[in-house]
Every structure is written in C-alpha cells, then in structure tokens.
Amino acid sequence: MLKKIGKTYHFRRAVPRGLRDSLGQTEFSISLKTQNRRTARSRAVVIYAEIDRVLRSGDDVKHKVDALARRLREGAISGEDFKKGLLTEFDAADQESQEALLNYLNEITAASALHVNRDLAELASGWRFMLDWSRGQARTEANALERALRIVSQARPVVSEQPQDRVESLTLKEAIGAFYAGTEREYADKHSARHAQDVSFRLLSELLGNDRKIREVTGSISIDMIERLRGVPKYHGKNGKNWPLEDVIASYEGEGDYETISEKTVKNHVGCWSRLWNYHLKREAVDRNIWQGHDFDTKRTRLVVRDWSDENLDKLMGKKWTFRGISRSTFAHIVGIAAYSGMRLEEICRLRPTDIAEVDGVLCFRIREHTEPEPWSPKTEAGSRFVPVHPMLKRKDFHLLERIKNSAKGGHDYIFGDLKPDGPRSCRGYLFSREFSKFKTSAEIPRNTRFHSFRHSVSTRLQNANATIRPIWIDAIMGHETAVDGRKRSVGETNYTHQIGIKNLRVTIETVRYPAAFDICRLFGD
Known part of the structure; x- marks a missing residue:
C-alpha cells in the first residue's frame, strides 16, 4: 500500500479489473506529500477507506442504471420514464454517486457497455439531459480521489454525515x-x-x-x-x-x-x-480517559525491593510451576539454592559440577571467574567466594546432590544444562528470570518481591540471627565488600580459610531458617 518514491511516500492500490478500461489505469497512485512513514501510513488508511466508499457507491449506481437500461431495452419503460428514473437516482445520490452516475452514462453511451443500441435516441437524449441538468449542481471536474487527498493533506479525519450510535473501536x-x-x-x-x-x-x-x-x-x-x-x-x-x-x-x-x-x-x-x-x-473512540486521576510520588526514584514475607512464600508454595521450557526440578533447585545461599541468579545458573566441592571438610559452592566452557566472571571482585551448602539443600528428597553427581558423571558443562545464554546481555538465567516473573505475577505476589528478594531475605536473616555472627562473615557469604581499617575492601576467596575460616561460614549459613510451611521439596509440585 505504501511505496517510497525518492524521499516521498506514495499510496498505491490496484484498480479493480472491471474498472481498468473505463479509468484507463491499472492502479491508483497518489503522493502522500510526506517523508514521515508514520504520517504516510495514517494518511494511506484514510485514502484506502475513501476509495472503498467511492467504489461501493459506483457499484450501486451501475446496478441501478443497468436495471433501468435493461427495462428500456425490453420495452418495459419508455424513453421518458428512463430519463425520469435517471433523474430520480441522480437527485437521491450523494456527490460521489452523482459523479459516478454521470461518468457511467458517458461510458455506456460511448462504448455500449450495456449492449444498448448505439442508435437508441432515448439513451443519448437521457445522457444529454442529465449532463445539462447537472451543470451548476455538481462539481464533475473534482473526482473523489482528489477530494480524499485534500482531506488527508489537511490532516482532518473523515467524519460520516450519518449519525452513529458508537464509534468503532480502534487498535x-x-x-x-x-x-x-x-x-x-x-x-x-x-x-x-x-x-x-x-x-x-x-x-x-x-x-x-x-x-x-x-x-x-x-x-x-x-x-x-x-x-x-x-x-x-x-x-x-x-x-x-x-x-x-x-x-x-x-x-x-x-x-x-x-x-x-x-x-x-x-x-x-x-x-x-x-x-x-x-x-x-473527543471523537468518541473511547468512553473515558483511564490515565487521569493517578497519583505520582515524584520524590521516589526507584523501586524498593522487599524480602520474601511469610505471606508471599505461602503464595509461592501454593502455585505450581507449569512452564515447559524449564523443568520443575530446575525451578525447585534454583529457588532452593537462592533461598538458602543468597547467591545471585546468574551465579546459580553458571554453576558447573566442578564448582561444588569440599573445602576443609565443608561442602561449598565456589563462585569464581572462568573461561570454560564460556567466559564469565562474578559481578564484583568480592563476588568470587565460597558459600557452604546449607543442610536443607543436602536433603536426599531434594535431589540436588544427586543432580550434581549426575551432571559430573554425564560430562555436562553446567548443573543446569537446560538453560542457555539468551536475552539482551546473554545471561544463562535470562529465560528463568522472565518466566519466574510471570509465575510470581500469576501467584499475585507484588512487584517489589522478585527473585532477587531471596538474596535480601538471606541477608536479613543473617543480620538478625544472633550476636555471635560477625558482619565480616555475612559480607563473605553475600559477596559484599567489607570494611577493613575504615575502608571498603574485597574479602577475596583466597583469604577465606586464612582470615575467616570456612567453618565460621558454615555456622553463618546454617542460621538461615524459614517457616516450616516453606518446604523446598514441595517446589517439585509432585
């Protein structure tokens, strides 16, 4: 429908086969007088509708003239009745239909398109009668397409003269x-x-x-x-x-x-x-303005992410994971690890079988930079760390250790091999994040509680645990920079066993507890 000729957009539409001979062209081609595609499309829509209306009115005229001419040819009406019939149709028609009537009469008189005898004096006199009568009554020199273009060029919507009960809804x-x-x-x-x-x-x-x-x-x-x-x-x-x-x-x-x-x-x-x-x-295309009456706190600059409340954890447990692209076991294991480790989603999704190992007799997740099978590094320098595996994640009925063992035995690159890099930043956790967002929304969990809220929840529980848990241990678990000599410094994984002690980290992570109703084994949905 749109074609760009030079820098200007043009409207194009094929002429119906039955009209090509009379119009002397195979398509309508009209300059839209704009270089803006959006403006061109809006104008083209109006022209398309106007052409349709004109063609339909022309078809109606043809049917009526055909009927009168057939009756004249069969002798059912006289030449005088034929002229009166034409006048009646002309008088009742709108301007476009009047022009279509005149054009059609001219066409059939010259070419005998209706198989009417060329010598039929009544038809010729009828045509001359109508043409003479119409002078001063209709602007035959301005056809419907030119008028449509003027309307669009002035950017005015085409409004029907007929009253309408309800304007058709727009997309x-x-x-x-x-x-x-x-x-x-x-x-x-x-x-x-x-x-x-x-x-x-x-x-x-x-x-x-x-x-x-x-x-x-x-x-x-x-x-x-x-x-x-x-x-x-x-x-x-x-x-x-x-x-x-x-x-x-x-x-x-x-x-x-x-x-x-x-x-x-x-x-x-x-x-x-x-x-x-x-x-x-104002044009009755909508019933009311739904964007009025909303309140905005212009002092707020960002969404505050909340911890997982007991109520929202209940909603999470009460909703079954149904997305087929990610298995329920993957869903359960990722959520379980997040809830009992405070690890970021991408850190979890990047875990390889070799990243779970014992350190000084304590089974740990090891978050670290690696180049194989694809380059990746933690979010910050402090993100390289050991996180002891929580006892809840070791439960046999949770099957996480079994999954890790099978991944190593099968030679898989990642524990969660069903996740692939995707999205704007090629994250392995991209698909899971997108589907988890839909999942929690369907469970009526508010927007300020999201997957990352598990990290907030772990941090909050560690800080509220007891006085024996030192802040530096919490920072080491969470991968935060910690204050040393009054300055922020990264703990770094090489200093864990020397400065902090992996057993202290185990004691720290084991203080993370949830209500009994939050049983991660129920996440499998079986």
Missing part, C-alpha cells in the same frame, strides 16, 4: 496513527516534544500491544501498566538495541537491584498517554 496502532495525523500541525515546530511523544508511545505499544483495542483498556489495566512502567530500567532504549521491554525488565530483575526510570519520568509518560486518550475521547 492502539490505529489510534496513534490517527493522533499523529490530527496533530501534525500542532507539533510541526516542536521537534523535542514530538520526540518525547514518540518515546512514550513506543513504551505504550511495548506494554500494551499494538493490536489492543483502546476501548477495551480498563482502569485496572492502566494501574497495572503504570506499575510495570515503574520497573523500566533507566537506560532502556538508549543503547541502540531493540529488545522487547518485558525481556529487558526480566533480565534486570533476575540479576538484582537496578536503577529504574524516575517517578517524574513515569508521570510524563502517563501524561502523553492521557493526551492520546483525550484526543480520541
């Missing part, structure tokens, strides 16, 4: 296109404002979907979308890559804390969406 894509077409003059010299509008609409399309009917978007959906908007990373869309927004959020949520867009930015985006809805509210 979001159509609504945005119509908004751009209708406000082109308003934003002609406001390039920065238009750019901001583009960014906001792009986010709206990613969150809502281009094919969503705007009339069907309810107030509750708008509340949910604003909450999702608050989770958008601060630098989303600024690196030139076009990853889906939901995938980007899932990738960041899996790794941990990250800076989100400010509340002021959220408010500005919602303001843009509100203008879109107001535009279509």
Whole structure:
C-alpha cells in the first residue's frame, strides 16, 4: 500500500479489473506529500477507506442504471420514464454517486457497455439531459480521489454525515496513527516534544500491544501498566538495541537491584498517554480517559525491593510451576539454592559440577571467574567466594546432590544444562528470570518481591540471627565488600580459610531458617 518514491511516500492500490478500461489505469497512485512513514501510513488508511466508499457507491449506481437500461431495452419503460428514473437516482445520490452516475452514462453511451443500441435516441437524449441538468449542481471536474487527498493533506479525519450510535473501536496502532495525523500541525515546530511523544508511545505499544483495542483498556489495566512502567530500567532504549521491554525488565530483575526510570519520568509518560486518550475521547473512540486521576510520588526514584514475607512464600508454595521450557526440578533447585545461599541468579545458573566441592571438610559452592566452557566472571571482585551448602539443600528428597553427581558423571558443562545464554546481555538465567516473573505475577505476589528478594531475605536473616555472627562473615557469604581499617575492601576467596575460616561460614549459613510451611521439596509440585 505504501511505496517510497525518492524521499516521498506514495499510496498505491490496484484498480479493480472491471474498472481498468473505463479509468484507463491499472492502479491508483497518489503522493502522500510526506517523508514521515508514520504520517504516510495514517494518511494511506484514510485514502484506502475513501476509495472503498467511492467504489461501493459506483457499484450501486451501475446496478441501478443497468436495471433501468435493461427495462428500456425490453420495452418495459419508455424513453421518458428512463430519463425520469435517471433523474430520480441522480437527485437521491450523494456527490460521489452523482459523479459516478454521470461518468457511467458517458461510458455506456460511448462504448455500449450495456449492449444498448448505439442508435437508441432515448439513451443519448437521457445522457444529454442529465449532463445539462447537472451543470451548476455538481462539481464533475473534482473526482473523489482528489477530494480524499485534500482531506488527508489537511490532516482532518473523515467524519460520516450519518449519525452513529458508537464509534468503532480502534487498535492502539490505529489510534496513534490517527493522533499523529490530527496533530501534525500542532507539533510541526516542536521537534523535542514530538520526540518525547514518540518515546512514550513506543513504551505504550511495548506494554500494551499494538493490536489492543483502546476501548477495551480498563482502569485496572492502566494501574497495572503504570506499575510495570515503574520497573523500566533507566537506560532502556538508549543503547541502540531493540529488545522487547518485558525481556529487558526480566533480565534486570533476575540479576538484582537496578536503577529504574524516575517517578517524574513515569508521570510524563502517563501524561502523553492521557493526551492520546483525550484526543480520541473527543471523537468518541473511547468512553473515558483511564490515565487521569493517578497519583505520582515524584520524590521516589526507584523501586524498593522487599524480602520474601511469610505471606508471599505461602503464595509461592501454593502455585505450581507449569512452564515447559524449564523443568520443575530446575525451578525447585534454583529457588532452593537462592533461598538458602543468597547467591545471585546468574551465579546459580553458571554453576558447573566442578564448582561444588569440599573445602576443609565443608561442602561449598565456589563462585569464581572462568573461561570454560564460556567466559564469565562474578559481578564484583568480592563476588568470587565460597558459600557452604546449607543442610536443607543436602536433603536426599531434594535431589540436588544427586543432580550434581549426575551432571559430573554425564560430562555436562553446567548443573543446569537446560538453560542457555539468551536475552539482551546473554545471561544463562535470562529465560528463568522472565518466566519466574510471570509465575510470581500469576501467584499475585507484588512487584517489589522478585527473585532477587531471596538474596535480601538471606541477608536479613543473617543480620538478625544472633550476636555471635560477625558482619565480616555475612559480607563473605553475600559477596559484599567489607570494611577493613575504615575502608571498603574485597574479602577475596583466597583469604577465606586464612582470615575467616570456612567453618565460621558454615555456622553463618546454617542460621538461615524459614517457616516450616516453606518446604523446598514441595517446589517439585509432585
């Protein structure tokens, strides 16, 4: 439908076969007089609809003239009745249909398209009668396509003269296109404002979907979308890559804390969406503006991630993992390790069989930089560490040690071999993070409680354990920098056994406890 000729977009549409001879062309080709693709598409939609309407009106005229001519040819009506019938049809038709009637009469008189005798004086006189009568009554020199182009060029929507009970609902894509077409003059010299509008609409399309009917978007959906908007990373869309927004959020949520867009930015985006809805509210394409009346705390800059509360742990246990791309055992083991070690998601997903071994008689996870089978390093220098395996993870009915043993025996590179690098940053935990986010949402767990909240929960439980647990031991477990001589320094895995002692770390990790209802063996869902 669109073709770019030089720098300008043109509308193209094939002419129906039955009209090609009379029109003398095989396609409609109209300059849309713009270099902007979005504006061109919105104009093309209007022209397409206008052509359809004109062609339909032309077909109606042809059927009526055919019927009159057939009756004239059969002798059922006189030439005078034929002229009166034409006049009646002409008088009742709108301007486009009148022009179609005149053009068709001219065509059949010249070419005998209806097989009417060329010498039939009544038909010729009827044509001359109609042509003379129509002078001053209709602008025969301006055809429907030219009028359609003028309408679109002025960026005015085509409004039906017939009253309608309810305007047909538009998709979001159509609504945005119509908004751009209708406000082109308003934003002609406001390039920065238009750019901001583009960014906001792009986010709206990613969150809502281009094919969503705007009339069907309810107030509750708008509340949910604003909450999702608050989770958008601060630098989303600024690196030139076009990853889906939901995938980007899932990738960041899996790794941990990250800076989100400010509340002021959220408010500005919602303001843009509100203008879109107001535009279509005036045109009765929506019933109300769902983006009005929301509260924004512009002093808040980021989402505060919470620990796993007992209530949310119950919700987690009460929901069955159903995503087929990741097994239930992988789900159970990853969640269990996170809950009883405080390790980051990517650290867990990168575990190799050789990364679980005894150190001074204590079975430990070893988080460290490696180059095989693919290069990877912990998030920080302090991230290289030993984390003793919690007794809950050693339970026979949890099957984690069995999985590690089988992975080593089978020569697998990773313990969780069903996970592959994916997403914006090629994380092995990307797919799990994305699906876990959907999983917890379906379990009605709030957005500020996410997978990374297990790390917060472990840290909180360690700090609240008892006075004998020293802060440096907690930092060593969590992979945090610790204060040494008044300065932040990394503990480093080589100093564990010398400065801290692996047994002290075992004592530290064993203080992590959860309510009895949080039984990680139930995560298998059997």
